[in-house]
Amino acid sequence: MQKKKCVLVGTGGIADSHVKAARSQEDRLELVAAMDVDLQKGRAFCERSGIERCYGDFGELLEKEKPDLVQIAAPPQFHCDLAVRSLEAGAWVFCEKPLCASLAELDRIRDAEKRTGRFCASVLQMRYAPSHRHVKAVIDSGDLGRILVGVCHTLWYRDHEYYAVPWRGTWASELGGPTMGHGIHAMDQFLELMGEWVEVSAMAGTLDRKIEVEDTSLAMVRFRNGAFGSVINSALCPREESYLRLDLQMATVELNHLYGFTKDEWRITPAPGKEESEGVTALNRWPDDAPVSHGIQIGAILDDMEAGRRPLTSGPGARETIAFIAALYKSVFTGEPVVRDSIEPGDPFYDRMNGGRTRLENAATVS
Ligand SMILES: NC(=O)c1ccc[n+]([C@@H]2O[C@H](COP(=O)([O-])OP(=O)(O)OC[C@H]3O[C@@H](n4cnc5c(N)ncnc54)[C@H](O)[C@@H]3O)[C@@H](O)[C@H]2O)c1
Numbered sequence: 001m002q003k004k005k006c007v008l009v010g011t012g013g014i015a016d017s018h019v020k021a022a023r024s025q026e027d028r029l030e031l032v033a034a035m036d037v038d039l040q041k042g043r044a045f046c047e048r049s050g051i052e053r054c055y056g057d058f059g060e061l062l063e064k065e066k067p068d069l070v071q072i073a074a075p076p077q078f079h080c081d082l083a084v085r086s087l088e089a090g091a092w093v094f095c096e097k098p099l100c101a102s103l104a105e106l107d108r109i110r111d112a113e114k115r116t117g118r119f120c121a122s123v124l125q126m127r128y129a130p131s132h133r134h135v136k137a138v139i140d141s142g143d144l145g146r147i148l149v150g151v152c153h154t155l156w157y158r159d160h161e162y163y164a165v166p167w168r169g170t171w172a173s174e175l176g177g178p179t180m181g182h183g184i185h186a187m188d189q190f191l192e193l194m195g196e197w198v199e200v201s202a203m204a205g206t207l208d209r210k211i212e213v214e215d216t217s218l219a220m221v222r223f224r225n226g227a228f229g230s231v232i233n234s235a236l237c238p239r240e241e242s243y244l245r246l247d248l249q250m251a252t253v254e255l256n257h258l259y260g261f262t263k264d265e266w267r268i269t270p271a272p273g274k275e276e277s278e279g280v281t282a283l284n285r286w287p288d289d290a291p292v293s294h295g296i297q298i299g300a301i302l303d304d305m306e307a308g309r310r311p312l313t314s315g316p317g318a319r320e321t322i323a324f325i326a327a328l329y330k331s332v333f334t335g336e337p338v339v340r341d342s343i344e345p346g347d348p349f350y351d352r353m354n355g356g357r358t359r360l361e362n363a364a365t366v367s
Pocket residue numbers: 009010011012013014015035036037038041058073074075076078096097098123125165181
């Protein structure tokens with residue numbers, strides 16, 4: 001079978017993970033070129049990483065290389081345009097989070113997918129971890145009973161220097177604070193495990209960093225299955241952790257980690273008397289494991305390309321989390337609970353996560 005050709009767009013901090021991911025699939029994927037608007041930086045990266053060709057223009061990259069897959073690792077505000085142009089050029093897309101700036105942009109990507117028959121997957125590598133898929137399968141089997149309560153924390157630390165990078169900390173380019181940029185990973189995993197959310201009430205503020213977007217957000221969530229959830233995203237937490245917790249009728253399921261995990265970071269606590277129950281026994285039967293990586297996800301996308309099927313984190317599988325974040329921000333700015341599917345074209349929060357506002361009314365003033 002002929003190898004597929006991929007190209008990398010953006011050669012900054014996360015680019016190494018993309019190179020490593022492509023090379024982890026080298027029997028069926030070849031990383032032939034990279035592109036960066038900062039051509040000098042791009043060239044230095046390519047030389048260091050052994051990538052043969054480097055471009056400073058995206059159109060030229062697509063035209064000359066005719067890639068099967070485009071890996072997008074540029075800053076968030078460019079994702080949608082780059083993704084749509086890649087699809088139009090006949091490629092599939094593996095695009096960094098956040099996939100796009102708004103529900104409107106998500107619909108642009110959906111329309112481009114329809115026109116081209118290609119798919120655009122959001123990088124959400126946590127969801128592809130074998131241990132996550134295992135926990136989801138056991139929860140979905142119903143053997144652990146109903147989900148009652150869920151907790152999702154992204155308590156990370158990003159200092160003032162981190163926000164000195166020009167694209168960070170603004171609605172226009174980072175598209176949001178730790179809710180959109182960091183908590184998206186844990187919330188995406190959380191929402192997939194908890195089931196369909198139906199209502200969210202949230203508050204957010206800029207408590208310490210000198211940025212336009214929030215540095216902390218909190219949300220209360222109601223789920224279709226009756227469960228309640230609590231979500232915190234913050235960039236202000238010196239002892240960092242990502243924490244997920246689901247309390248089901250038969251057991252508490254917890255995941256505690258930072259940036260990546262294996263089955264060893266999950267903890268199962270059976271409810272009294274449920275130690276030998278079917279669900280708890282199934283949970284403790286872990287499958288072959290591998291740590292979280294971009295490589296696992298890109299491998300799955302290559303399987304999808306070969307099978308001609310939609311990747312897990314594209315289309316509806318990407319919408320769930322972006323729509324949740326849009327609702328969370330709308331609740332922050334309006335002070336009202338926001339219900340599922342209520343943000344439609346014509347709503348300012350359909351076009352932008354901040355609904356065109358910048359000031360977080362309930363935030364401490366940043367001086
Ligand atoms: N999945 C993860 O775990 C993870 C981790 C870190 C960052 N990210 C995401 O990866 C993306 C990039 O983050 P980063 O930390 O590497 O940023 P960065 O600022 O270090 O690098 C971005 C690079 O893109 C280049 N660039 C800017 N505009 C471009 C354009 N229009 N076309 C091509 N290149 C362009 C810049 O010159 C720079 O080299 C962001 O969306 C970020 O949220 C994801």
